[in-house]
C-alpha cells in the first residue's frame with residue numbers, strides 16, 4: 225500500500241509533523257496510524273459506493289495492472305464487441321494525461337477521466353465524484369481503469385464487484401509472486417499479449433501455477449486484446465456476472 229510511496233498522506237503528515245513535535249512522538253508510529261485512518265475512511269466510502277451500485281443492479285469492474293499491460297486496449301475491445309449487449313460507462317484514472325479517455329471515446333460509452341496528479345491509485349471518493357458526473361442512470365456495467373501500478377491500487381476498495389488484474393507476457397511469469405497483494409485480490413487474472421508468447425518463450429504453465437499459488441480461486445484467461453484472440457471466454461464470464469448481479473445483487477469482493 226501507500227506506505228511504500230507516501231502518496232496522498234503528504235499533506236496530513238506535514239500537519240501531524242508540526243503538531244507532534246511538541247509531544248516527541250515517533251514518526252513511524254504516526255505514519256502507520258494515518259495510513260490506517262486513510263484506508264478506513266476509504267473502506268467506508270467504498271461500502272457506500274457498493275450500496276449505490278447494487279441498488280442500481282450495476283455491475284462494476286476494477287481493472288488493474290502495471291503500466292502498459294494493456295488495460296485500455298482490453299477495455300476498448302470489450303466495449304466494441306459487446307456494446308450492443310450492454311450499456312457501459314467508463315471511468316479512467318491516469319497520473320497525467322487523458323490519452324486513455326480519448327482512445328475510449330471512439331466507443332459509444334460515456335467516459336470520465338480522473339487525473340490523479342501525484343496519487344498513484346484511485347480512491348473510493350474519486351469514484352463517487354466521477355460516477356455522479358458520469359450519471360449512472362441506465363448503465364448496466366461500469367468499467368474502472370485504475371492507474372497503472374501493481375502496488376498501491378490493491379489497497380483501495382472502490383466498491384467494485386469484480387477485480388480484474390492483467391498480467392502481460394512481457395512482464396514475466398514471476399510477477400504474481402513478487403506482487404502478491406495485487407494478485408491475491410483478483411477475481412479474474414487476464415494473461416494478456418499472448419500473441420507474443422512464442423518470441424518471449426513465455427511459460428504459460430509456470431505463470432498459471434504462480435497465479436494459483438497466490439489467488440487459488442481466480443479465473444485465469446489468456447488473451448491477446450490487440451489481436452482479439454481468447455476474448456470470448458471473457459465475454460461469457462461478463463454476461464454471467466451481469467446476470468448474477470441483476471438477480472441477486474451479488475458481490476464478489
Ligand SMILES: Nc1nc2c(ncn2[C@@H]2O[C@H](COP(=O)(O)OP(=O)(O)OP(=O)(O)O)[C@@H](O)[C@H]2O)c(=O)[nH]1
Pocket residue numbers: 289290291292293294295296297298324371372373416417418419420447448449450451
Ligand atoms: N502485442 C500486443 N500488444 C498489446 C496487447 N494489448 C495491448 N498491447 C499494446 O501494449 C501497449 C500498452 O497498451 P495499453 O492498452 O495502453 O496499456 P495500459 O495498461 O492501458 O497502459 P497504462 O494506462 O499506461 O497503464 C500498446 O502499445 C498496446 O497496443 C496485446 O494483446 N498484444
Ligand SMILES: [Zn+2]
Pocket residue numbers: 225226227229230231343344345376
Ligand atoms: Zn501510493
Ligand SMILES: [Zn+2]
Pocket residue numbers: 295296297324369
Ligand atoms: Zn491505459
